[in-house]
Amino acid sequence: MILKMAFRNIFRHKRRTALTALMMIGGYVLLSFSLAFVDGSYGDMISLFTSQTTGHAQIHNDKFINSESIHDSIKSWDKIKEDLKNNSEVVSFSPRLKNGALAFSHKKTFAVEMWGIDWASEPKVTTIKQRLALGSWPSTNGENQVLIGSKISEVLGLKVGDEIVLISQGADGSIANDIFFVKGIFEKEEQGVDDYRVYTDLASAQMFYSTSHIHEVAIKLASIYNAKKFSTHFKVEEGLIIRPWQEVEKDFFKAMEIDKKGNTISYSIIMFVVALGVLNTVLMSILERTKELGVLKAIGTTPGSLSLMIILESQILAMMSLIIGSIIATLLNSYFSKHGISFSEPMTYGGMTISAMYARITLNSYLRPAVIVLVSTLFVSIFPAIRAARISPLDAMREV
Amino acid sequence: MKLLLFTLFLLSPNLYAVTLNELLDKVDKLYRSDKSYSDVQMEITTPNWKRTLSMDIWTKGLDYTFVVIKKPRKDKGISTLKRKSEMWNFFPKINKIMKIPPSMMMSSWMGSDFTNDDLVKENTLRDDYNGVLTPVKKGDTLYHAILTPKKNAISVWGRIELEINKKDLYPVRQIFYDEKGIMIRTISFTDIKKSGNRLIPMTMILTPHTKEKDGHKTIIRYIKLDFNAKISDSLFTRRNLQKRR
Numbered sequence: 001m002i003l004k005m006a007f008r009n010i011f012r013h014k015r016r017t018a019l020t021a022l023m024m025i026g027g028y029v030l031l032s033f034s035l036a037f038v039d040g041s042y043g044d045m046i047s048l049f050t051s052q053t054t055g056h057a058q059i060h061n062d063k064f065i066n067s068e069s070i071h072d073s074i075k076s077w078d079k080i081k082e083d084l085k086n087n088s089e090v091v092s093f094s095p096r097l098k099n100g101a102l103a104f105s106h107k108k109t110f111a112v113e114m115w116g117i118d119w120a121s122e123p124k125v126t127t128i129k130q131r132l133a134l135g136s137w138p139s140t141n142g143e144n145q146v147l148i149g150s151k152i153s154e155v156l157g158l159k160v161g162d163e164i165v166l167i168s169q170g171a172d173g174s175i176a177n178d179i180f181f182v183k184g185i186f187e188k189e190e191q192g193v194d195d196y197r198v199y200t201d202l203a204s205a206q207m208f209y210s211t212s213h214i215h216e217v218a219i220k221l222a223s224i225y226n227a228k229k230f231s232t233h234f235k236v237e238e239g240l241i242i243r244p245w246q247e248v249e250k251d252f253f254k255a256m257e258i259d260k261k262g263n264t265i266s267y268s269i270i271m272f273v274v275a276l277g278v279l280n281t282v283l284m285s286i287l288e289r290t291k292e293l294g295v296l297k298a299i300g301t302t303p304g305s306l307s308l309m310i311i312l313e314s315q316i317l318a319m320m321s322l323i324i325g326s327i328i329a330t331l332l333n334s335y336f337s338k339h340g341i342s343f344s345e346p347m348t349y350g351g352m353t354i355s356a357m358y359a360r361i362t363l364n365s366y367l368r369p370a371v372i373v374l375v376s377t378l379f380v381s382i383f384p385a386i387r388a389a390r391i392s393p394l395d396a397m398r399e400v
Numbered sequence: 401m402k403l404l405l406f407t408l409f410l411l412s413p414n415l416y417a418v419t420l421n422e423l424l425d426k427v428d429k430l431y432r433s434d435k436s437y438s439d440v441q442m443e444i445t446t447p448n449w450k451r452t453l454s455m456d457i458w459t460k461g462l463d464y465t466f467v468v469i470k471k472p473r474k475d476k477g478i479s480t481l482k483r484k485s486e487m488w489n490f491f492p493k494i495n496k497i498m499k500i501p502p503s504m505m506m507s508s509w510m511g512s513d514f515t516n517d518d519l520v521k522e523n524t525l526r527d528d529y530n531g532v533l534t535p536v537k538k539g540d541t542l543y544h545a546i547l548t549p550k551k552n553a554i555s556v557w558g559r560i561e562l563e564i565n566k567k568d569l570y571p572v573r574q575i576f577y578d579e580k581g582i583m584i585r586t587i588s589f590t591d592i593k594k595s596g597n598r599l600i601p602m603t604m605i606l607t608p609h610t611k612e613k614d615g616h617k618t619i620i621r622y623i624k625l626d627f628n629a630k631i632s633d634s635l636f637t638r639r640n641l642q643k644r645r
Contacts, residue, residue: 170511172451177493
């Protein structure tokens with residue numbers, strides 16, 4: 001009975017209903033659209049960022065994370081390799097040996113990071129191959145071929161084909177020293193990740209450092225959103241640790257989280273404006289109907305049913321707005337998820353170049369605004385509902 | 401009588417000092433002679449690895465030293481030259497001579513627990529340290545000496561304790577302390593053998609006591625020692641250092 005009346009009330013004043021609905025639809029679409037964009041641009045940034053060097057998850061010796069010592073290594077690489085191969089969620093993975101070295105050339109010295117990587121598997125995990133600017137990607141192992149960062153080539157004055165001497169401490173305490181051959185140079189970027197790195201193949205690096213171990217395994221998963229779950233489920237042996245990118249790149253992740261928090265403030269403002277609009281229309285509709293409500297009360301409607309009616313009215317209206325709103329939002333989001341908004345000038349952030357922003361359709365970008373709209377509508381309709389319930393039938397009917 | 405006492409007073413510390421200086425000089429020149437050659441094995445143990453180096457060492461007095469690593473194969477030909485207070489390493493693989501800067505004197509020599517400074521030995525115990533010889537009690541087999549650096553001497557140690565065998569006057573143990581009085585390392589000398597006309601401890605064991613060097617140990621074994629080697633002076637030149645072997 002109350003429900004029926006609520007429905008009738010909604011459809012009687014079409015213009016007023018349309019106005020309120022418009023308010024709600026507008027608010028919903030705006031929220032959903034901006035959320036989709038935020039998710040989209042963050043998603044892009046994350047995948048760009050992780051594809052540089054991090055990958056989606058990494059395995060280390062748990063001591064290596066703090067010590068970065070050559071001795072805190074992964075000794076059971078063969079076993080881990082099998083486990084990763086047999087895991088259906090893993091798309092690709094790459095072993096790495098990491099340590100520091102001193103580079104010499106033309107009587108100059110420069111401290112570098114030395115990475116022993118697998119020429120074949122590394123490009124399947126990261127975008128390293130695309131970043132190579134000069135020279136070519138090597139394919140043979142154990143021949144001391146290296147790819148160097150642009151900073152190193154600049155400081156030491158190295159060109160493709162030149163020799164570079166590297167000195168470091170070997171894992172057996174010996175003085176690691178050898179001549180390497182520059183096969184390629186990475187592109188020059190603002191804060192480029194490769195700037196201070198020398199990449200060689202795993203066999204050459206292991207020979208150089210007199211070790212048979214590795215220090216890091218970078219893993220690429222079918223979906224980056226499974227990184228946390230994968231890391232908790234994938235079993236590594238005692239002394240080793242597997243971490244998702246959120247932990248490996250803690251600083252980056254935290255900066256993003258803070259940025260996201262900042263965004264919630266702007267959503268709150270949008271929602272506040274929408275809520276005020278809804279409050280306004282609901283309140284108006286009650287004032288308009290003072291007489292009717294008075295009559296209803298006079299014929300014996302309880303104050304409870306009366307407030308329920310008002311609340312139901314606004315909730316039904318909100319629901320309908322959501323349905324229309326989500327259709328519009330889907331159209332809008334799916335368009336922008338394909339075409340995006342391109343920047344007139346590409347933006348660099350942490351060594352990544354972002355040239356366009358794309359929307360991304362996630363459940364989050366629908367559900368969250370929907371809940372927000374429903375709850376805020378409920379909230380603002382309570383006040384008019386109470387007001388309606390308190391109406392004295394005599395005073396109400398006396399009004400025009 | 402007065403004169404006699406005065407003479408005694410003048411003489412006694414001198415007599416004392418001569419004996420201590422003699423001892424210190426002996427330790428300083430333990431493995432040295434006018435010209436010496438030795439075949440040495442160095443065994444380095446750390447918690448993470450263990451390796452043995454085999455090398456030839458030539459010396460001329462206290463000022464010149466030349467070391468060439470023979471084994472393992474990976475390090476073959478790596479050599480060190482010391483001339484007075486300067487020191488260079490040569491790496492044949494990369495054909496590079498690297499001078500050891502003064503700041504690196506206390507760092508490890510070829511990954512061992514010996515420092516570059518141990519090799520250079522710019523300081524001699526006799527010239528750069530003041531010593532106090534603890535009075536010898538009856539039945540003691542050892543002399544104990546506590547050495548502190550002289551005021552104008554540049555030393556890396558705050559104090560050195562020396563134990564010397566009374567009978568043969570060869571060192572048994574040398575304990576090194578830093579300026580704060582913390583024990584840094586011990587060198588023990590064992591395996592005394594007659595080499596030429598003198599008794600020499602053929603094994604030297606260095607044990608560091610610092611926390612970061614926990615589990616480290618370096619043992620030097622003299623396989624061959626020749627104190628009357630015929631060596632040309634050109635051996636101790638940079639040109640010779642860079643020769644590929």
